[in-house]
Amino acid sequence: MTTEITLENIGAPNVPYFTPIQDPPPGTPLSLIKRKITQSNGEITEFPPLFTPLKIRDTILPNRIVVSPMCTYSAQDGMLTDWHLVHLGQFALRGVGLIIIEATAVTAEGRISPNDSGLWKDEQIAPLKRIVDFVHSQGVKIGIQLAHAGRKASTATPYILSKGLLSPEKYGGWPNDVVGPSPIPWDENHAYPKELTVEQIYEIEEAYVAAAKRAEKAGFDIIELHFAHGYLAHEFFSPISNKRTDQYGGSFENRVRYGLETTKKVREVWSKDKPLFVRISATDWVDNGEGNSWEIKQSVKLSELLKDLGVDLIDVSSGGNTPEQKLHPMTAYQVSFAEEIKKNANINTGAVGLIRDPKLANNIVSSGYADLVFLARSFLLDGSWAIKAAEELGVLIRTPTQYHYAIEKFLIRDA
Template sequence: MSALFEPYTLRSLTIPNRVWMAPMCQYSAAVDGPEQGVPHDWHFAHLAARATGGTGLILTEATAVSPEGRISPADLGLWNDRQQEAFSRITRFLKERGTVPGIQLAHAGRKASTDRPWRGGGPVGTEDHGWQPAGPSPAPFADGHLVPRELTVEQIREITRQFADSARRALAAGFQVVEVHGAHGYLIHEFLSPHSNHRTDEYGGSFENRIRLALEVVDAVRAVWPADLPVFFRVSATDWLTENGTGEGWTADETVRLAKELRAHGVDLLDVSTGGNVPKVRIPTGPGYQVSFAERIRTETDLPVAAVGMITDARQAEEIISSGRADAVLLGRELLRDPHWALRAARELGTESRVPDQYGWAI
């Protein structure tokens, strides 16, 4: 049997295969009113198509824990009953198809209040449903971006409580995996990296202080999440500053140290990406260009990992799993191009796959 299509168990949850869908923002929710942040038919069709296509685990797009935590005004959220109810419809369908529903909870920090990518992605003001972002320090993400207000300690603790509240709602909505978004230059990553964290209190300076928010959020989520269900954490393994010799940032060495701490605080798997905290930084790309970071973490810690980044080919994905470089692969753009990637990969690798009855007679 293909390693890619072997089931994978974390705590009491068994995921049917190692082909997982990475969170991908759709920027398609209502920007105001009672439907603000609520998933609707587009989100249902987007996620349901990948479940029908045989994906083992689907992580929703970055879902904000508060209105101010959205990346754009059109992001999904999970801070009220209406949002929770709408997510329940999606999780029911995914489970019916044998796919595990997971949700990524996020706060955008200083990268909040920006426009949809197809409208340029720049900052938006209050006249376009925007707001002032917040972060560890009053340092904007890039030239022309809004200057974030520096969070007080009490405001930091309130955000931690918001993560816990959204995790409770996620469980009530039927999700079986919750992922804390600590990557891509959003709030938790901003605290991790000395590039964006210039604080001098207990949340800044030393490595132990910079990881404090990440661990507090994980503790708060783990406290409300069932002991028999897994918690994931998404990390950017590097800011790419050290590799480019252009400044001080978050490094791969620190990621390994953080991984050990996260394991001790109840995280079950690290979703390993890179970058996002520095604009226009040079990143070496190519097929599977981020897999080596996941492999290092898996080798140097006892924390399972999922690899992501330009994984497009079935045999490439099979090699990553069978060689022990990662425990699962997360596909992003490739699943946008081909919602049935998992079914096609299974056929190519000569193994069985979960084909819907409605399709099976014709495939």
């Protein structure tokens, strides 16, 4: 008996145009490229850990490479445009494990700049859904980073004015509506924040809930809460920016209360089968005496509490809360924090920061320092970073079907 081979080019569902279904998804490891690439003890016989799938809840990522969230300051009234479709869509064709959309404000006042992405109203769902649907049509997973900039809101787009300069009303800013845990500006170039009342804190938490529900409607696979880089949650965490004397300030338990309440509420409305990530700054990089700034020890403790609330991964960054920080970025400089959190809080971590070399990225996963590797600038330099990393590590990964049949032969011929 002969099996009939279908010659039909089957289209992906849920998009109003034809694009071939991608099965398996791009980024999936297929085979080892048997060639020059050998280890000291002989030929590679297993997929390098960077190119092994990871299942979190019901979401399967084909490999460990994440396009880190990157603000592009290109939205109009919080809405993403064709520019974002092309910018983010490119990564869906390039073998990454996951794409996370840039910091997306849950309230208009919570934007970093007038051109930030937003999800504070229903009209913002459709432009995001268009991008999600395209990325899904390519078989790729996509997340969104939900954010509130707190006292770092209402700044000028950094490529127009140097980083962090206040955007006054005439340039679309809202300096009088900037809020924070305490009335302490980030520096003299930032707005003077108004201290949030307990009722306003509650309203921001509810804005996160509403944005999470909208993210569900847009079809996202993953939500990442942005609790890092000196934005609102980090401002609450750190004694440098939080001088409150009520239940949201003072002790560690009080300072993390806003972040934990927000997380709990989002987890309650976000699908049980979908992962929730949290990005934190592991340290303020300020040496002003134990307990006077945010430090790795507190980050470990916070990560344990986040885990108990159903957070699946801590994306470990650092800094951003004060101009006093003594931060000297160097290759993989934040990886040890991811390792410490993974080991001590027993939770999945993501490593980020100055990771360019594929072998280094692979070592981070193989050594158990982190489960995912987030890359930002490497992807701005080269959208094909993952495909090239696979080649360098001796793996043939799936690329979009339209490319794959051609690339496969090309790679093997080159071997």
